[in-house]
Amino acid sequence: MPLLVPPAPAPALLSVLAALSSPTAVLEARTPALRTAEGPLAAEHPLPVHVFEPAAVPGAxxxxxxxxWRFHIRAGARVAAAGETVVTPDGWVFSRFSEGPFLASIERALMQAETLPATYQPHLLSxxxxxxxxxxxxxxxxxDASTAQPDPDDLLVPLAPAPPGIAPHRVxxxxxLAPALSLRLAPPPLMGSPA
Structure with a gap:
């Protein structure tokens, strides 16, 4: 079924478009694919980016x-980079352009998700x-993408590269998966304390 991509806040999109129209921002970006891209650049596939916070109570x-918000920056038929925004007390601002293995992995995971039998709202979880x-x-x-919280019926697709022991692109x-992530993030027990 199709994914229902939430609309990005207009200021987030506008900040990425302003950065794309700035020759300085594009040329100084640490993204060779973006610097050498030919033709018009377009921001698409907005995805809200959330940070994972382990459950405060076991079992929760x-x-x-x-x-x-992260946008794919398309140059012709290919994704050349990602444009990222962050929220500040003054609103949404452009953060950076990036590239790397997560770009292709996100595209692959989105295609994977399109084949699932239910409709989902896609987010990125860091x-x-x-x-x-x-x-x-x-x-x-x-x-509402800005207030969405994990639900027992939600799915996670780890992107490549994934941490050891977690298979990328497995739904x-x-x-x-969340309890295993929380366990890995837990501080180690103090020396001499019962485990």
Whole structure:
């Protein structure tokens, strides 16, 4: 079924478009594919980016905090880079252009998600402590992307490269993968304390 991509806040999109129209921002970006792209550049596929926050109580669902929006920057038929925005006290601002293996992995995961039998709202879920990024498929396809929170019926698709022991592009139920992520993020027990 089709994914229902939430609309990005207009200021987030406008900040990326302003950066794309700035020769300085594009030429100074650390993205060779963007600097050498020919033809018009377009921002598309907006995805809200959330940070994974482990459950405070064992057995509870984790929380997610919206931190930005990521847009694919298309140059002709290919995705050349990502344009990222962050939220500040003054609103949405352009953060950076980036490229790397996550671009192709996000595209692959989105195509994977399109083949699922239910409709989902796609988000990106960052797990900074594990250097991990996942496509988070929220079961409430019409939710407000800025306030969406994990639901037991949500799915996670870890992107490549994934941390050791987590297979990229395998669809997981959130309730299956979130406890394992929370456990990996937990501080180690103090020396001499019962484990």
């Amino acid at each position: 669902l984790p929380q997610a905090r919206l931190t930005g 797990v900074p402590g594990l250097y991990m990024l996942a496509l988070w498929l929220h079961c409430d396809a019409r939710a 997981h139920r959130l309730t299956e």
